[in-house]
Amino acid sequence: MQSDPALLASFLLLLPLVLLGQPQLVRSTLNSMDESGTFQCVVHLPNNSIFLQQLELLQSTLQDLIGKYEQQLSRAKEYAYITEDQDSRTLELSHMLDSRNPGVTESQSDNPAFNLLRLQLERAQELAAQLQTKAGVSGAMELIHQLQNQIINASLVLKLLADSDYQSFRTLQEEVDVLEGRLSECEREKEQEQSSRYTGPPLAPGSCTHGGLQKVGRPLVLKLNWRGLQYKAGAWGRDSAPNPSSSLYWVSPLRADGRYFDYYRLHKSYDDLVLLKHYEQWKMGYGDGSGNTVYKNFMYFNYYGTRDMAKVDLSSNTLVLRRSLPGATYNNRFSYAAVPWTTLDFAGDEKGLWVLYATEESKGNLVISRLNDSTLEVEQTWYTSQYKPALSGAFMACGVLYALRSLSTRQEEIFYAYDTSTSQEYRLSIRLDKMLETLHGINYCPWDHKLYVYNDGFLINYDLTFLTLQEKLPNSPIKKPSGTSALSKPGKPARPPGQETP
Known part of the structure; x- marks a missing residue:
């Protein structure tokens, strides 16, 4: 062989x-x-x-x-x-x-153990295929089929890990870089804010020993107004006198039409307001719009369908005075943007009681008048360069008017200031976040230096931060045309800029 x-x-x-x-x-x-x-x-x-x-x-x-x-x-x-x-x-x-x-560190797909695991899975797939060709019993075939599916799933997972490992690392690294950049930016902003923040003792209630508004805090949502979500227009707040005689909180939703002011509530404390207890509810019946405010325990508002100013004693809900505002437009003429029926907007601060409005003579530009809170006579008047229907609202603080405009459905900007003590205008850029789209009533309280805002039916307040006396208002003032006068004679409205005195 x-x-x-x-x-x-x-x-x-x-x-x-x-x-x-x-x-x-x-x-x-x-x-x-x-x-x-x-x-x-x-x-x-x-x-x-x-x-x-x-x-x-x-x-x-x-x-x-x-x-x-x-x-x-x-x-x-x-x-x-x-x-x-x-x-x-x-x-x-x-x-x-x-x-x-x-x-x-190296990627998982570059690790020798990772490669060995991939080769072992490939070998396991081959062996499973060989077993499938040789198996003759149906039970064994089913077991082999399950084994093949498990091997295929493990191989897919391994491949996905190999393909995505490096890209995932790069994405994570980019996110970390972005977060580090934001953190650095926040640190810089915090340092700048601390350097310019009022560094003296805390402001006393009613104090104006500061250089003007610097910042508005985050909105604090207190609750929905007591009448419900459909009452989107209205106003609320505290007594806007520097030293109020009581700690009343007032809430005055308008009717669902956004114009008629008929009811209001008074709460003796913040806790009572939150818990909706120990309140007095009064029927008004002749208010117009959401420009009302409370000053020295009296509520001031626009009398319905007229240019008249009204004064109600909150102790008895009695109308004690009604007086016409000379030259003021009414019946929704020159109201704020997106806030109808605010032809007369009352405000109180450390310097007194004010009314913000427009006239035909001013061609719709905002007019500021300081009132005698007892008689409602106009003591002084200032004309601004801002068209009132282009503003979303305004308030007074220490004799300075601050005007707002809407930037988006979630943010406003305090972009303009008028100092009545110097008759000087300023450009600002102070952002103010809001929960809903429209700010209806904006009232400043000198006692706690807060803004009280009625935001589409919700009661919201903001903490205000002021500049130091050394810094004053930060931006360059707006120059006025020569030959114009802002101050009025006692009891008479001032002429708009550009008009000569006869």
Whole structure:
């Protein structure tokens, strides 16, 4: 019998194992190699067909084993090449990342353990496929199918991790950079704010020892007005006198039409207002718009359908005075933007009682008049350069008018100031956040230096921060045309800028 040397050697190694129990059945003689390089092997076998079949099966099994060995050896070499190539790519990418981001840890997809896991999953997929071709029992087929699905899912997860790992790191790094930038900006703003903040003792109630408004705090939402969400227009606040005789809180929602002022409530304390207890409810019946305010325990408002000013004693809900405001427009003529029926807007501060309005002579520009709170006579009047219907609201603080305009549905800007003590105008930019779109009634309280705002049915207040006396109002004043006068004679309205005195 002639055979390949390697096959013959394997055969001779296995033959004793197969015939271990029958040593007397085989006798063999191994001659030397002939001139052609072929071994001559003489085997004396008994005349037994069963034994010959066993030898043939043994030889076939041996050939299958050698084939599988060579196949596995080839795959091992292929995996070695893949590993070497992957290691080189990993090293290259690592150098690239180090050059771009020194100190950054390596990606998971560049980790040798990560690559080994991927190769193991690939091998597991191949073995599962082989088992599927050889399995003949339905139960085994179902088990193999489940195993294949688990291997596929694990491979997909691994691939997603490899693809997204670096990008996720870059995205996270960018977010961290943005947050660090915002933090630095906030720190700079905080330092600037602290450097310009009023550094003296806390302002006493009713004090004007400051340089003007610097900042408006975040809105504090107290609650919805007592009549409900449909009553979007109205006003509320505290007594706007510097030293009020009581700590009353008042709330005056308008009817759902946004014009008619018929009811109001008085609460003796903040807790009573929050809890809606211990209140007095009064019917008014003749108010017009949301420009009312309370000063020295009297409520001032526009009498319905006229240019008249009205004064009601809150102790008894009695109308004690009604007086016409000379030249003032009424019936929604020159109201604030998005806030109808505010033709007369009353305000109180440390310097007294004021009314803000427009006239035909002023061509709709805002006019400021200081009133005698006892008689409602006009004591002095100032004309501004601001068109009243372009403003969203205004208030007085220490004799300075601050005007607002809407920037968006969630933010207002205090952009203009008029100092009645100097008749000087200023440009400002103080942002004021709001919860809902429209600010209806804006009232300043000198006692606690807060703004009380009626915001589409909700009661909101703001803390005010003032500049130091050394800094004053920060922006350059607006120059006025020469030859104009802002002050009026006692009891008479001032002429608009540009008109000559007869």
